[in-house]
Amino acid sequence: MDPFKGQGGIQMLLIAEQEAQHIVSNAKDEAEREATEYRSHIEEEYQKSISENTGSSGSNVKRLEEETNAKIKNLKKSTSKVSSEVVDMLLKYVTNIKT
């Protein structure tokens, strides 16, 4: 009877142990790969939201500009009605001398 024939089981166990170690050590590489994928996905989402925000902030600026110009237009329109009163009031005070 071959004395080494019984070694097969031990060999099998050794191989199983080595494979187990190899599998566990692969976990880090696998995790890194998944994390990299996740990062690129998040980055894509982030860039998308930034470009959307840029568009909306651009329209906000435009809206603000339009509102400001409208305010100034109304301001000039409303003040032109009372401007002569103001000028008259100033002239009255300049030419009315209290002695």
Place this chain on the structure above:
Amino acid sequence: MNDADVSKQIQQMVRFIRQEAEEKANEISVSAEEEFNIEKLQLVEADKKKIRQEYERKERQVEIRKKIEYSMQLNASRIKVLQAQDDVISSMKEAASKELLNVSHHHHLNLLSHHHHEYRNLLKDLIVQCLLRLKEPSVLLRCRKDDLHLVEHELDSAAQEYAEKANVDPPEIIVDNQVYLPPGPTHHNSHDLYCSGGVVLASRDGKIVCENTLDARLDVVFRKKLPEIRRQLFG
């Protein structure tokens, strides 16, 4: 027990040991797979957490930057409106300044006109007001060259009116015939010094000066009435 039985028993034992080994190897493999999954999950979750935190921070920064930019734009917009208000007020003063010229201008056209008398009376009142402020027995007077004859015409009555009001002797008023106040503005000299009318009186030593030109009065009135003007214009 013969050899065949012994051999059979040994074979059985070998099979049993091999089966045990296979089961153990299988267990090791399953356990390794489990450990792999747990380890990987922990590493992935830790990395994902870090990545999420990093991007949350980035997004917060973007939000803050957006708020700052909007705040700056809002501020710029408010400044623009305030500037427009200031421009409106300045234009009012400018309009009043132009109107002042009409107060003193008409007397050149017709010496007997209503405006001529109005401006003459105004000059007299301005002189009296200055005298009341200075309360000096002797004063120097400066006016525009154009107004010299009007001023000289009103000097006595102004001195007399002051004397009555202040209960003093009429003062000596010396008109400066060397240095005159600048003339009214024209298109050619719009950036030069100008005077729309009125007078400047000073004590003999020049230490006390009463500036009663129409322009100086407009400046004073404008400053004093600015809050009222703002209310009237912008509510």
